[in-house]
Amino acid sequence: MPNTVAPFPPAVALRKLFPALADAASATLSRIVGHGIHRKVPAGTTMFDAHTPCAGFPLVLAGVVKVMQQYPNGREMLLYKVRPGESCLLSGSCLLGHTNYTATGIAETEVELLVIPPADFNALIAGDAAFRKHVFSLFGERLATLLSLVEAITYQKLDQRLAALLLAKGDFVHATHQALADELGSVREIVSRLLRSFEDKGWVDLARERIELTDRTALEALAGA
Amino acid sequence: MPNTVAPFPPAVALRKLFPALADAASATLSRIVGHGIHRKVPAGTTMFDAHTPCAGFPLVLAGVVKVMQQYPNGREMLLYKVRPGESCLLSGSCLLGHTNYTATGIAETEVELLVIPPADFNALIAGDAAFRKHVFSLFGERLATLLSLVEAITYQKLDQRLAALLLAKGDFVHATHQALADELGSVREIVSRLLRSFEDKGWVDLARERIELTDRTALEALAGA
DNA sequence: CTTACTCTGTGACCTAGGTCACACAGTACC
DNA sequence: GGTACTGTGTGACCTAGGTCACAGAGTAAG
Numbered sequence: 266m267p268n269t270v271a272p273f274p275p276a277v278a279l280r281k282l283f284p285a286l287a288d289a290a291s292a293t294l295s296r297i298v299g300h301g302i303h304r305k306v307p308a309g310t311t312m313f314d315a316h317t318p319c320a321g322f323p324l325v326l327a328g329v330v331k332v333m334q335q336y337p338n339g340r341e342m343l344l345y346k347v348r349p350g351e352s353c354l355l356s357g358s359c360l361l362g363h364t365n366y367t368a369t370g371i372a373e374t375e376v377e378l379l380v381i382p383p384a385d386f387n388a389l390i391a392g393d394a395a396f397r398k399h400v401f402s403l404f405g406e407r408l409a410t411l412l413s414l415v416e417a418i419t420y421q422k423l424d425q426r427l428a429a430l431l432l433a434k435g436d437f438v439h440a441t442h443q444a445l446a447d448e449l450g451s452v453r454e455i456v457s458r459l460l461r462s463f464e465d466k467g468w469v470d471l472a473r474e475r476i477e478l479t480d481r482t483a484l485e486a487l488a489g490a
Numbered sequence: 491m492p493n494t495v496a497p498f499p500p501a502v503a504l505r506k507l508f509p510a511l512a513d514a515a516s517a518t519l520s521r522i523v524g525h526g527i528h529r530k531v532p533a534g535t536t537m538f539d540a541h542t543p544c545a546g547f548p549l550v551l552a553g554v555v556k557v558m559q560q561y562p563n564g565r566e567m568l569l570y571k572v573r574p575g576e577s578c579l580l581s582g583s584c585l586l587g588h589t590n591y592t593a594t595g596i597a598e599t600e601v602e603l604l605v606i607p608p609a610d611f612n613a614l615i616a617g618d619a620a621f622r623k624h625v626f627s628l629f630g631e632r633l634a635t636l637l638s639l640v641e642a643i644t645y646q647k648l649d650q651r652l653a654a655l656l657l658a659k660g661d662f663v664h665a666t667h668q669a670l671a672d673e674l675g676s677v678r679e680i681v682s683r684l685l686r687s688f689e690d691k692g693w694v695d696l697a698r699e700r701i702e703l704t705d706r707t708a709l710e711a712l713a714g715a
Numbered sequence: 716c717t718t719a720c721t722c723t724g725t726g727a728c729c730t731a732g733g734t735c736a737c738a739c740a741g742t743a744c745c
Numbered sequence: 746g747g748t749a750c751t752g753t754g755t756g757a758c759c760t761a762g763g764t765c766a767c768a769g770a771g772t773a774a775g
Contacts, residue, residue, distance in 0.1 A: 274653065295530075321673070334637070334640065334641055334644075336641075336644075336645045340645075342640065342641075342644050342645075344637070344640065354633075355633070367637060367638065367641060368637055387619075388568065389623060390615075391616060391617075391619065392616075395615065397547065397615060397616070398766095404579075404629050404633075407633070408579075408580070408629075408632065408636070411636040411637070412569070412592060412636070413592065414590060414591055414640060415559065415567065415569065415636065415639060415640060416559055416561075416567075416728085417515075417641065418566050418643050418644060419643060419675045420561045420565075420759075423761075423762070424761095427531075441721085441722065441723090442722075442723070443722080449590070450644045451761085451762075451763085452763065452764085452766095453722090453723085453760095454723095454724090454725085454763080454764080455761090455762060455763070457722095457723060457724060457725085458725080458762095460723095461723095461724070461725090463683065468593075471723090473721095473722065473723075473770080473771060473772085474721095474722075502748075583716070628722085640725070647731075648730095648731075649731095659756095665752090666751085666752060667752095667753070668752080676733085677732085677733065677734085678731075678734095678752090678753085679733080679734080679753095679754090679755085680731090680732060680734095680753085681752065682752095682753060683732095683754085683755080685753095686753095686754070686755090696753090698741060698742085698752065698753075699751095699752075
């Protein structure tokens, strides 16, 4: 994994970025800052996959990591994204060393992170209630994300999921149809077709790599159905 | 939630049932035994759903809890099962109080459990490494289960998933087609049809509420494909 | 401008899985 | 035995979504 060592972020920034840590003891933060390994990885880096064991518990300071499953036939499925102020809990539970995950993490943008070594991670969990709470709520959120993903896949139709995805991306979506298809675990043609049908209904305007939402209410109605 | 108060299980039984707790301090176990609320609920009880907040962290002593999503149209989808020696981590992360889960937990058999009140739960997490490890590995396992469920749903076909399900249930499966369909998030007719096709191929023998696997290797080949 | 990509649109076609409707076989209780 | 219920088989039909095979349209580099 290529990486650049950069100056440590000050504890103040950490508190700001990780609200859950706002209440943490100063000792905790200085421990994180002091022992954490600060690195930057360029966009596109595979940060972990089924085969690379993880070296610590990462706090994402900047950038976005997408966690996905990749299937033999080339299709992929986005599970969730890790944003600044969050951590990858796959790595987290990796630390406790059991199950193997089939997921892959890729830096969507340049990513800056602070990796807490296992020993410190354990100590922090034991010693600091705020840190513990942070980790647990991450687990909780991811779990909730996955549950609703399961629900969406089994129960919602693709057009609904696509509508929801567009809505989540703002009024002007900049993305290729292929990228959207990947996020949904589908294929390009289908996404193109659905987008076309949205356009026919006057809900969106399409251009190359650009989708403008012109009728959010209609899309919301579809997504929520 | 109907329940019966029964005599507390001795700490020795706990150690045996929860291998992860074998290394726990005696103080930890006596705390669990002393403060835990011991109850039994009959088969069929809804132990939690989206609306009932949970009162503590449950250790399952006996019986099986199935955790599933229920959809408006009456279909359901089994997410995972909680067996003796495990705990429901949905409740666990409920305790830390954030996200709402859409899942429902139902006692598949009579279930005997020991509920650790929130305050004690927090204290144990903070104070006992073995307990902490237990909880984390639960999270890890559930996460892994859900990941592979997502994979199975999006990538595997229903016949593969059915084959895997049968294999997991032993050589003589006692279940209605409807129950199998529920576990797979599908419908009865499809399961009947697939089972029929398995029978045509000589892989299983069918009788009312009973499926005998006569060619595990063939089923394994299908499931693993 | 030409060449070479990448992205998009589209039609023909296929398949898995779901829906509906109903027949019938076990079982169970009276 | 009769009546009723639960579980199973099955055929006709529908639809979403995926696959294949292209044709163009934008864009970028030379």
